[in-house]
Amino acid sequence: xxxxxxxxxxxxxxxxxxxxxxxxxxxxxxxxxxxxxxxxxxxxxxxxxxxxxxxxxxxxxxxxxxxxxxxxxxxxxxxxxxxxxxxxxxxxxxxxxxxxxxxxxxxxxxxxxxxxxxxxxxxxxxxxxxxxxxxxxxxxxxxxxxxxxxxxxxxxxxxxxxxxxxxxxxxxxxxxxxxxxxxxxxxxxxxxxxxxxxxxxxxxxxxxxxxxxxxxxxxxxxxxxxxxxxxxxxxxxxxxxxxxxxxx
Numbered sequence: 001x002x003x004x005x006x007x008x009x010x011x012x013x014x015x016x017x018x019x020x021x022x023x024x025x026x027x028x029x030x031x032x033x034x035x036x037x038x039x040x041x042x043x044x045x046x047x048x049x050x051x052x053x054x055x056x057x058x059x060x061x062x063x064x065x066x067x068x069x070x071x072x073x074x075x076x077x078x079x080x081x082x083x084x085x086x087x088x089x090x091x092x093x094x095x096x097x098x099x100x101x102x103x104x105x106x107x108x109x110x111x112x113x114x115x116x117x118x119x120x121x122x123x124x125x126x127x128x129x130x131x132x133x134x135x136x137x138x139x140x141x142x143x144x145x146x147x148x149x150x151x152x153x154x155x156x157x158x159x160x161x162x163x164x165x166x167x168x169x170x171x172x173x174x175x176x177x178x179x180x181x182x183x184x185x186x187x188x189x190x191x192x193x194x195x196x197x198x199x200x201x202x203x204x205x206x207x208x209x210x211x212x213x214x215x216x217x218x219x220x221x222x223x224x225x226x227x228x229x230x231x232x233x234x235x236x237x238x239x240x241x242x243x244x245x246x247x248x
Contacts, residue, residue, distance in 0.1 A: 046106025
């Protein structure tokens with residue numbers, strides 16, 4: 001990721017409404033799926049600075065890989081020792097080793113996303129679980145995606161096709177961030193129009209605009225309330241999407 005985007009993610013992962021909301025949704029889904037057992041082996045692919053590793057520890061022993069030496073260093077400074085610098089398409093792990101592999105908004109950064117999913121299948125034990133979250137809709141691809149080094153955005157059908165091509169059985173999937181989507185959609189399209197008419201600001205991401213903490217709290221509450229719906233049903237539209245699958 002771009003240095004500016006990296007720094008913003010590090011500073012805001014604990015306070016920004018988007019990070020807070022998605023964490024509550026994802027771990028609500030995982031809690032319902034995995035139950036109370038804490039004996040699993042878990043790999044977080046593209047773990048960044050370890051923002052999700054602490055939450056994943058409730059399910060067992062965690063490992064992480066990231067392509068950035070700097071992110072791996074930050075993880076280890078935070079006490080996450082089982083973190084390696086590695087490529088998602090060449091995981092330095094044994095076959096059939098993990099019970100859960102996660103790609104939290106990581107797959108869109110990988111040139112060969114199909115190869116990464118194939119590797120996830122290899123390192124998962126039989127009946128192991130895969131959790132993937134990605135940004136939705138290529139027509140929303142904008143400057144924020146370029147700064148974050150996103151290769152693509154996904155639809156539900158394109159993600160399902162890739163997951164099934166790797167050999168996974170899909171368990172559950174849904175779009176998320178749908179309550180706020182009627183606001184996000186015109187805002188992103190306006191930004192894209194502005195970028196087309198004017199030169200894009202190379203340092204500005206969606207996280208660059210400061211908001212009062214009470215606004216973050218309200219938006220996080222609205223966003224995270226979706227967990228009660230998406231953990232049971234598949235919502236057909238939203239700004240992002242997630243997918244849970246199992247190794248056949």
